[in-house]
Amino acid sequence: MGLRRSCRRFRKLRLSSPERGLRVGEQTFCAEHVHDCTGCRRYDSELSAAREALRSSSVNHHGPAEFANRVVRAISRDRIRRQFEVWRPTLIGAVTAAIAVGAVLQVLTPDPEYDARSPEGTAALPAPSETLIFDFDLPRTPELEPDSTDG
Amino acid sequence: MVNVSARQGAITDLREEEAQLVLRTRHGDDGALRELVNRHRIRLIRTAANVLRDAVEAEDVAQEAFLKAFRELHRLRDDRAFGSFIYRICVRLCVDRLRLKRAEPTALEPSQKTPAGSIETRVVIEKLLAKLPPDLSATLVLREVEQLSYDEVARAMNVPVGTVRSRLHTARERFRTLWAAANEWE
Numbered sequence: 001m002g003l004r005r006s007c008r009r010f011r012k013l014r015l016s017s018p019e020r021g022l023r024v025g026e027q028t029f030c031a032e033h034v035h036d037c038t039g040c041r042r043y044d045s046e047l048s049a050a051r052e053a054l055r056s057s058s059v060n061h062h063g064p065a066e067f068a069n070r071v072v073r074a075i076s077r078d079r080i081r082r083q084f085e086v087w088r089p090t091l092i093g094a095v096t097a098a099i100a101v102g103a104v105l106q107v108l109t110p111d112p113e114y115d116a117r118s119p120e121g122t123a124a125l126p127a128p129s130e131t132l133i134f135d136f137d138l139p140r141t142p143e144l145e146p147d148s149t150d151g
Numbered sequence: 152m153v154n155v156s157a158r159q160g161a162i163t164d165l166r167e168e169e170a171q172l173v174l175r176t177r178h179g180d181d182g183a184l185r186e187l188v189n190r191h192r193i194r195l196i197r198t199a200a201n202v203l204r205d206a207v208e209a210e211d212v213a214q215e216a217f218l219k220a221f222r223e224l225h226r227l228r229d230d231r232a233f234g235s236f237i238y239r240i241c242v243r244l245c246v247d248r249l250r251l252k253r254a255e256p257t258a259l260e261p262s263q264k265t266p267a268g269s270i271e272t273r274v275v276i277e278k279l280l281a282k283l284p285p286d287l288s289a290t291l292v293l294r295e296v297e298q299l300s301y302d303e304v305a306r307a308m309n310v311p312v313g314t315v316r317s318r319l320h321t322a323r324e325r326f327r328t329l330w331a332a333a334n335e336w337e
Contacts, residue, residue, distance in 0.1 A: 015320050047323065050330035051295060057276040058296045061200040063210050068188045071217045072181060078218055 006033055010040050014047060170230035177224060188217055191234060195241045201296045202245040202289050204277040212248060216241035235306060242289065242307040249285035279329040287322040294319055 003011070010033045013026055022030065034041050169190070175183035195216055199209035220237040227236050280288045286308075293304045294315075304319075305312045 011324075015323050016316075043327070046331045047327045049334075050327045051323070053272050053276055053330065054291070054295050054326065057273040059197065059200040059204070059206070059273075061196060061206045061209060062193045063196040063213065067192055067196070067210065067213075068185055071188045071192070071214050072185050074214060074218060075184060075221050076181070078222065082222070 007037060007040050010034065010037070011043060014044060018051075166231040169233055173224070173227070173230040173233050176221065184221070187233070191217075191237055195237065198238070198293070198297055199241060199245050202242070202292050203248060204280065208248065212244045213241060216244055219244070239307050239309060242293070243309070246285050246289045246308070249288060275333055279326060279333060282329055283322060283325055287318055287325065290315060290318040291322040291326060 006029075010030055013022060013030055017030075034044055169187070172183040172187050172190075176187060192213060195213040196209050199212040199216075200206055203209050203212065216237055219240050220233075223240075227233060280292070283291070290304060290308065293299045293307060294301075299307065301312050301315050304315045308315070310318075
């Protein structure tokens with residue numbers, strides 16, 4: 001069931017009245033309409049009650065006293081993290097370069113311990129043994145004897 | 152007339168002072184940073200608590216707003232507008248949170264000024280607000296609870312004034328319907 005034109009006008013005015021206020025003619029219209037229309041009277045009271053309840057439900061939460069300290073600490077951490085992010089590619093590049101240089105130097109530099117043992121670089125190797133020594137027992141193979149029954 | 156000009160002068164002084172604090176913060180002064188946080192924290196947490204209806208989440212959002220504001224300080228052209236700059240960030244974060252999560256309300260510290268028995272009303276209001284779309288809910292709260300003007304709501308939500316008017320009209324109507332239905336159930 002659709003609303004009457006006057007009801008629609010009343011409700012539209014009522015919804016916008018908190019901000020812009022109503023002109024004298026509009027106020028008169030609303031007063032007369034709400035007097036005559038039961039539905040709009042209920043609408044009006046519901047709107048007022050809902051608005052009042054909403055306003056009274058305001059929360060006065062201000063947070064703990066140490067909130068400012070917490071925020072300042074978080075901002076400081078964030079600054080450091082962002083600075084690290086800015087320098088991270090450079091740091092990664094520097095570390096990689098250092099590792100590469102270290103590896104190259106390791107390859108190119110002769111081993112001093114090796115040199116101390118053998119200036120020529122060959123004598124330090126263990127001498128090859130002349131005889132091969134087996135320190136395990138080979139399984140004995142049974143000797144073949146002539147069969148005496150042959151004959 | 153004298154009072155009005157004196158008040159405007161005081162506001163201008165405050166804004167200039169704030170601009171100085173922002174400038175010092177840009178140069179890494181932690182004292183100025185702390186002063187700025189202390190100046191704006193109460194308003195931000197209260198607004199976030201009213202929009203989100205969750206005290207813990209309100210503090211998180213306020214902290215996030217401060218972090219974001221100081222991270223994006225280079226975008227602020229006029230240092231005197233730091234207040235509205237951070238408020239806008241906070242409201243945007245609140246609406247984003249509402250979009251992401253329509254959480255069940257948690258316990259809030261009761262307001263000292265509200266009358267006895269308002270806890271039940273508050274719980275009902277929280278449930279009803281959660282049924283509204285985030286944009287409508289935030290607009291309604293900013294206007295009705297935070298008592299911001301149309302222009303202020305428009306700036307905070309980064310939308311034209313006409314959009315605020317339209318959203319408010321729709322939000323009031325829907326909220327009334329929900330309120331009436333909730334009272335019928337009871």
